[in-house]
Amino acid sequence: xxxxxxxxxxxxxxxxxxxxxxxxxxxxxxxxxxxxxxxxxxxxxxxxxxxxxxxxxxxxxxxxxxxxxxxxxxxxxxxxxxxxxxxxxxxxxxxxxxxxxxxxxxxxxxxxxxxxxxxxxxxxxxxxxxxxxxxxxxxxxxxxxxxxxxxxxxxxxxxxxxxxxxxxxxxxxxxxxxxxxxxx
Numbered sequence: 001x002x003x004x005x006x007x008x009x010x011x012x013x014x015x016x017x018x019x020x021x022x023x024x025x026x027x028x029x030x031x032x033x034x035x036x037x038x039x040x041x042x043x044x045x046x047x048x049x050x051x052x053x054x055x056x057x058x059x060x061x062x063x064x065x066x067x068x069x070x071x072x073x074x075x076x077x078x079x080x081x082x083x084x085x086x087x088x089x090x091x092x093x094x095x096x097x098x099x100x101x102x103x104x105x106x107x108x109x110x111x112x113x114x115x116x117x118x119x120x121x122x123x124x125x126x127x128x129x130x131x132x133x134x135x136x137x138x139x140x141x142x143x144x145x146x147x148x149x150x151x152x153x154x155x156x157x158x159x160x161x162x163x164x165x166x167x168x169x170x171x172x173x174x175x176x177x178x179x180x181x182x183x184x
């Protein structure tokens with residue numbers, strides 16, 4: 001177990017998605033976190049992109065902190081060989097523990113769960129509950145429709161322009177690393 005300086009919460013899919021670039025970005029993200037001595041905080045699964053990120057962190061000697069609710073232990077294949085492995089009763093507890101143990105949030109491609117986690121972190125930022133960086137890793141333009149939606153929300157008068165400033169977009173892992181170094 002390594003001594004870490006900061007922690008980065010990574011939200012991402014429990015599936016690989018249909019583009020090999022997604023899996024490659026997950027592996028690169030894990031290696032990059034370990035290389036910078038940043039602890040991975042994530043959903044404690046050993047499947048999909050989240051499993052790839054965690055395995056890459058571990059392979060590079062980095063620190064890991066996983067949080068999984070009891071009902072997902074089998075589905076997401078709870079990864080018990082993490083430095084810290086927390087089992088919660090509910091998804092709400094999982095999200096709270098993950099977020100509270102992180103200094104920044106990164107969102108790789110994912111599905112409804114990743115969107116839920118992203119929007120909760122964004123809403124908390126909008127409400128002034130935190131100032132943690134929130135970065136979307138936009139592999140192959142995956143998050144472009146989400147950014148269009150956020151702009152539409154602003155244009156339709158349901159949020160101020162400031163909500164757009166709460167979200168940063170990295171086009172690749174190198175840019176993500178640069179953004180995290182500036183923020184942490």
